[in-house]
Amino acid sequence: xxDIEVKxxxxxxxxxxxxxGLLGSxxxxxxxxxxxxxxxKNISFSIESGELIGFLGPNGAGKTTTLxxxxxxxxxxxxxxxxxxxxxxxxxxxxxxxxALVMGQKNQLIQDLPAIETFVVNKEIYEIPxxxxxxxxxxxxxxxxxxxxxxxxxxxxxxxxxxxxxLVAALLHKPKVLFLDEPTIGLDVVAQKNIRDFIKKYNRxxxxxxxxTSHYMEDIKELCQxxxxxNLGKIIYDGKLDDLIKKYAPHKLLKVVFNGNGVRREEVxxxxxxxxxNPYVCTFKTNRSEAKNTAVALLSSNLPVDDIIIDEVDIxxxxxxxxxxxx
Amino acid sequence: MIYLIHRMKKFLTIVKAFWQRALTxxxxxxxxxxxxxxxxxxxxxxxxxIYGGQKNIGGLTLQEMITYILIGNFFNAIIRNxxxxxxxxxxxxxxxxxxxxxxxxxxxxxxxxxxxxISLATMMSVLSSTLVIIFFINTFIWDFDVTYLLVILAMVxxxxxxxxxxxxxxxxxxxxxxxxxxxxATIDRIKKFFSGGYFPLNLLPIAFVQVSFxxxxxxxxxxxxxLYLKKVDLSTGLKGLLIQIIxxxxxxxxxxxxxxxxxxxxxxxxx
Ligand SMILES: Nc1ncnc2c1ncn2[C@@H]1O[C@H](COP(=O)(O)OP(=O)(O)O)[C@@H](O)[C@H]1O
Ligand SMILES: [Mg+2]
Numbered sequence: 001x002x003d004i005e006v007k008x009x010x011x012x013x014x015x016x017x018x019x020x021g022l023l024g025s026x027x028x029x030x031x032x033x034x035x036x037x038x039x040x041k042n043i044s045f046s047i048e049s050g051e052l053i054g055f056l057g058p059n060g061a062g063k064t065t066t067l068x069x070x071x072x073x074x075x076x077x078x079x080x081x082x083x084x085x086x087x088x089x090x091x092x093x094x095x096x097x098x099x100a101l102v103m104g105q106k107n108q109l110i111q112d113l114p115a116i117e118t119f120v121v122n123k124e125i126y127e128i129p130x131x132x133x134x135x136x137x138x139x140x141x142x143x144x145x146x147x148x149x150x151x152x153x154x155x156x157x158x159x160x161x162x163x164x165x166x167l168v169a170a171l172l173h174k175p176k177v178l179f180l181d182e183p184t185i186g187l188d189v190v191a192q193k194n195i196r197d198f199i200k201k202y203n204r205x206x207x208x209x210x211x212x213t214s215h216y217m218e219d220i221k222e223l224c225q226x227x228x229x230x231n232l233g234k235i236i237y238d239g240k241l242d243d244l245i246k247k248y249a250p251h252k253l254l255k256v257v258f259n260g261n262g263v264r265r266e267e268v269x270x271x272x273x274x275x276x277x278n279p280y281v282c283t284f285k286t287n288r289s290e291a292k293n294t295a296v297a298l299l300s301s302n303l304p305v306d307d308i309i310i311d312e313v314d315i316x317x318x319x320x321x322x323x324x325x326x327x
Numbered sequence: 328m329i330y331l332i333h334r335m336k337k338f339l340t341i342v343k344a345f346w347q348r349a350l351t352x353x354x355x356x357x358x359x360x361x362x363x364x365x366x367x368x369x370x371x372x373x374x375x376x377i378y379g380g381q382k383n384i385g386g387l388t389l390q391e392m393i394t395y396i397l398i399g400n401f402f403n404a405i406i407r408n409x410x411x412x413x414x415x416x417x418x419x420x421x422x423x424x425x426x427x428x429x430x431x432x433x434x435x436x437x438x439x440x441x442x443x444x445i446s447l448a449t450m451m452s453v454l455s456s457t458l459v460i461i462f463f464i465n466t467f468i469w470d471f472d473v474t475y476l477l478v479i480l481a482m483v484x485x486x487x488x489x490x491x492x493x494x495x496x497x498x499x500x501x502x503x504x505x506x507x508x509x510x511x512a513t514i515d516r517i518k519k520f521f522s523g524g525y526f527p528l529n530l531l532p533i534a535f536v537q538v539s540f541x542x543x544x545x546x547x548x549x550x551x552x553x554l555y556l557k558k559v560d561l562s563t564g565l566k567g568l569l570i571q572i573i574x575x576x577x578x579x580x581x582x583x584x585x586x587x588x589x590x591x592x593x594x595x596x597x598x
Pocket of ligand 2: 064065
């Protein structure tokens with residue numbers, strides 16, 4: 001079954017040039033210069049029930065805008081959106097009870113109260129029956145292992161703990177479709193992994209349709225089989241993650257930090273293709289399968305290695321590759 | 328009927344949550360109340376000085392004037408709210424978006440939130456105003472005329488509703504402009520002036536009093552206080568209730584229009 005159907009969707013923002021100073025503000029009460037930003041340009045895709053899709057793109061690509069249209073916050077300028085058979089911008093209650101949106105940048109928890117209070121408020125808003133609420137809550141609390149923080153003021157929780165609670169608040173009404181807008185943003189590596197593991201598990205167990213946006217390859221790589229890449233408001237890739245990696249991201253980045261007096265370029269060149277170089281920090285581009293071996297080789301050499309980080313390539317890099325291959 | 332109970336429960340759950348939130352800030356709430364008591368005392372001192380040897384200003388003896396200030400502030404403590412800035416913040420920060428996707432209207436949500444939020448402050452204000460009244464127990468004029476009190480009660484309830492709607496409407500200005508704090512402070516002063524909170528309105532020209540009787544503000548302070556002192560008669564009080572009801576309907580209508588236009592803009596600009 002197709003849960004989400006997007007056809008030729010576009011969105012243009014109107015905004016106003018900000019005038020400087022008091023006089024400017026006063027003038028702008030009467031006349032303001034209107035400007036337009038095309039955030040999403042004629043995109044189409046469809047998503048089947050139970051899929052977990054990665055919506056990947058650099059900052060400003062149009063990911064949030066798309067999710068806002070899917071959840072009915074924004075009306076499309078052009079084109080059509082259908083989610084679960086509903087048109088989101090009509091804001092029908094039956095639709096609203098069937099999806100949830102979690103934004104890494106915006107919180108819905110009541111900050112001055114323990115998270116449990118927001119859960120109870122949401123129970124009323126979504127009209128969840130008592131028994132169902134208790135069951136869902138218990139299940140989610142166990143899944144996330146947050147029993148011991150339910151009674152602590154949200155403000156006093158770590159960012160990772162807060163995100164867990166945000167997710168619980170959004171899942172209490174058992175949404176069929178879940179939109180996650182950069183849920184791992186600002187989190188430390190361990191917390192990121194926690195959240196990812198949860199999303200994966202939740203999708204597998206509940207068969208919830210999930211769109212997850214990110215500007216990290218890392219996020220998507222672990223979770224999604226299918227990715228959609230958006231850049232400057234246009235979809236430039238929609239397909240299997242494996243294919244994407246094979247074709248456009250065959251490398252990993254190996255960032256090596258040297259201490260002492262650093263190194264000379266000639267000393268490190270033999271370890272692989274150099275992406276960036278200075279005597280103290282050097283980044284290699286290595287094949288996925290080679291990354292570990294290269295790291296071992298570096299460590300066992302007599303170079304003054306202080307630290308090695310193996311990372312995914314930048315999304316901007318992938319986008320560039322896709323473009324050059326297409327043109 | 329079941330539907331109604333359901334709605335009520337929704338409402339009360341939100342009220343309760345925000346009541347608790349207020350409790351976590353009880354110290355701040357307390358400090359504000361001390362400020363209010365100070366303000367009332369300064370007003371009383373000031374009027375005592377102005378009266379000097381004079382018997383009567385604007386038809387009120389000093390004792391009546393002090394009662395006016397005390398009882399007026401008591402009513403005002405029940406009536407006022409701080410809804411505008413809450414709404415403005417939701418709009419400016421784009422938090423409104425998170426409400427637009429929920430199966431509950433923003434209006435109902437924010438009203439229950441505000442009632443929960445202010446109930447503690449209101450209780451403490453009522454308590455502190457009562458304390459000040461007790462402090463002036465010998466000066467304060469006690470008068471328990473049940474018919475008057477009933478009219479006053481109805482007036483205070485209607486004034487509470489009218490003020491909520493008015494604050495909601497003012498809060499919606501944030502759809503059109505970012506800088507609202509100064510504007511709200513100014514509007515608050517104007518409201519207080521027209522309500523008779525600084526001094527009884529009948530010190531001003533008669534035309535002015537007539538105008539303010541047609542506006543909703545006087546019913547939050549001046550009119551109920553004058554009713555208590557029996558400086559205006561019951562028929563004026565009843566006419567006042569009618570004017571209040573008309574204002575509530577008008578405000579509700581304006582809110583609907585402004586909300587829809589504001590939302591259009593919010594969606595266009597896409598905060
Ligand atoms: N409210 C707005 N007014 C004007 N332009 C906006 C607004 N919101 C986003 N944009 C612009 O639209 C584009 C897409 O933004 P967004 O959807 O937030 O991107 P992403 O979530 O992928 O980072 C960006 O160029 C951004 O500057
Ligand atoms: Mg975004």
